[in-house]
Amino acid sequence: MTDLSQAALPDANGYFGPYGGQLVPPHLKQAMDDIAKAYDEIVTRQDFQDELAALFADYVGRPSPIFHAKRLSDQIGGAQIHLKREDLNHTGAHKINHCLGEALLAKFMNKTKVIAETGAGQHGVALATACALVGIPCEIHMGQVDIEKEHPNVTKMRILGCKLVPVTFGAATLKEAVDSAFEEYLKDPTNYLYAIGSVVGPHPFPKMVRDFQSIIGKEAREQFQQVHGQLPDQVVACVGGGSNAMGIFTAFLNDRGVRLVGVEPAGEGLDKPGRHAATLTQGKPGEIHGMACYVLNNAAGEPDAVHSIASGLDYPGVGPQHSYLKDVGRVDYDSVNDQECLDAFMTLSRVEGIIPALESAHAVAWAMREAKKLPQDTHILVNLSGRGDKDADYVAKVLGI
Missing domain, CATH: 3.40.50.1100 (Rossmann fold)
Structure with missing residues (x-):
């Protein structure tokens, strides 16, 4: 192994x-x-x-807690959704x-x-x-x-x-x-x-x-075991460049019984080149910004235009470790579109009183979609990588709130 x-x-x-x-x-x-x-x-x-x-400890406010989103879990039915609250850090994100x-x-x-x-x-x-x-x-x-x-x-x-x-x-x-x-x-x-x-x-x-972000996973692994006496069944995080995901995944990489899922932005649809940023889902191995990784390229071989409703995810490359973990099959990479992201943003806000960053809402949306398919004793841990203060005015404008 x-x-x-x-x-x-x-x-x-x-x-x-x-x-x-x-x-x-x-x-x-x-x-x-x-x-x-x-x-x-x-x-x-x-x-x-x-x-x-x-x-x-004293400046950021670590460790960030894990919150059982019980009302959200009950409303969806199926698996239990838990949130690693990086949104509570000083400056509002990981x-x-x-x-x-x-x-x-x-x-x-x-x-x-x-x-x-x-x-x-x-x-x-x-x-x-x-x-x-x-x-x-x-x-x-x-x-x-x-x-x-x-x-x-x-x-x-x-x-x-x-x-x-x-x-x-x-x-x-x-x-x-x-x-x-x-x-x-x-x-x-x-x-x-x-x-x-x-x-x-x-x-x-x-x-x-x-390495600096790995504190997320180290805390989460210990916290979850202390409360539940086991590791989570699935650990989920959004992926643009991939820092929050690697931060939480790192502690679980050798725990083969824990499914790891990276959620990319499908934007306006995977069938619309230039209108998504699902690099690992739709891209191919290439080079960008001093590294070899999966890249979304256009017909000329240049980095393609990308789009996501979440500004932190619209990047045509991705971290090289994510690229490797995809190839060896240790992490599953899936995608969520703009509408699903907005729905998760509003649902988490109104059901649990937590306004997530649009980036993080991609991971929440995937967990909501997946939870319905799973037994109630299944535990999904979502890295809630940031809070949505920065996105609130934009979302309100888009939705006419």
Whole structure:
């Protein structure tokens, strides 16, 4: 049986099977190697681990609880749905987990500026927060479409003191924000740190972000066993780049009796190229943003246009570890369309009083769909990766509330 643990993956060159690596120009390879070396050094230091643990507890508010969505489960019938409440973290999502780690790494490496992209704005807010905490200038690149859609997060980033760079070329969404941020980073990779917002990009970022996010799964595994005397039957999370999913999946990868499910955005339909972002469902192995992974390409071989109602999921690539886990059959990848996402958003809000992020609502929608088919003693654990404050005005406008 293949060992899928953190210790086993990736290999020394940053590969998860055929995926990952450092597909960057020669002058950038040294910068990536320097980050990898610094990360490997800092994570072995007890003072770093103690500082991060203290921030997780006293700043983020960890551990995040697991909530049994009993009214929702009863209304649907079938399996019991449980929520890992990452939405209760400081800044409202799981993103703060790796942003604190990246900000501390930037401080350790004496970087003069931290640069990042953001889609829904959760990574941007979390990184601006972490940089304010450690005292490092922060620059966030965000697509103009997402700036207009996620106005509450834009306001927070500006209040927190970051420089917000609107990206207006192309589709003006997440992929273009990544392109723009990377271009800025190339101006001075020696003094800047590009704090990638998911388990994507060149090595060591897929490993590093996963490691910081793995606190979710470690907590969830212990919490669920304490309350229920068993592991959950299924663990579900939305997947765009894939950080929240890898965060919760990692602790369960070698528990073969636990089904792991990643839920991608089907957007307006899998039969409509350019109007979904279901990379693992519809894409093929390729290269994007310094890594080998599954990619949605157009006929010309370039990354295709993508769409999701959730700004944090509209990315034509995906984390290399997800690509590997698909190929070896350890994680099942499915999809949920925009309408199902909206229905889950409203149902969870009105049945349990929890307004989820549109990204997280994809995982909730899949759990609602699946629960009907299963016995009542089946337990589905959903990673509720973020709260929907940022989406409330947009959803109200779309639904005419």
